[in-house]
Amino acid sequence: MKRNETYTLEEATRKLEGYCAYQDRCHKEIVTKLKGMGMIPLAIDTVISHLIKENFLNEERFAKSFARGKFKIKKWGKNRIVNELKFRDISRYNIQTALKEIEGPEYFNTLDNLAKKRLKQITEKNSQKRKKKLADYLLYRGWESHLVYDKVNELVG
Known part of the structure; x- marks a missing residue:
């Protein structure tokens, strides 16, 4: 997009409808996109309220x-x-x-499968270091620490 390109309210609205129709977006992404298009705050508010009203933005x-x-x-x-x-x-x-x-069993099954798959990839022989590597990986992926430590202790002897 050229920096000096300007958009009318109508053009910006249409462009953002397509942007939202392609995949669900959050308000922050829309505001950033409109600012990048050089829209003023009043125009940004107008486009966002239109997108919400027409259910493009939810x-x-x-x-x-x-x-x-x-x-x-x-x-x-x-x-x-x-x-x-x-x-x-x-x-x-x-x-x-x-x-x-x-929520539900799928959540715990996914953790179990992910942990087992990762454990196969860890070549470390020392069991304490294996535990740490597996725990660090799962924690980085955002799994709750109590679940991670239970799973690591279950899988690594």
Whole structure:
């Protein structure tokens, strides 16, 4: 996008409708995009309220699909998902709602599979170092520490 390119309110609205239709977005992404297009605060507010009214922009829907996607595809735990949603200025209510998308046995099965897969890749012979490497990996992926330590102690002798 050329820096000196300007957009009318109508053009910006259409462009952002497409941006939101392609994948769920959060308010912060939209504001950043509109600022990058050189839109003034009043125009930004106008476009955002239009997107919300027409259901192109829905923060709860964004939070839910973000949580599902990062869990299923990237195998992130709840801590990492919560931190990423907070970074995107998602409300506490919507974060709690999103976490409900990844509860149940599938959550624990994913942790188990991820831990076993990673353990096979760790070549370290010292069991304490193996435990640390596995725990660090799972914690980095955002899994809750009590679950991580239970799993590490279960898998590493």
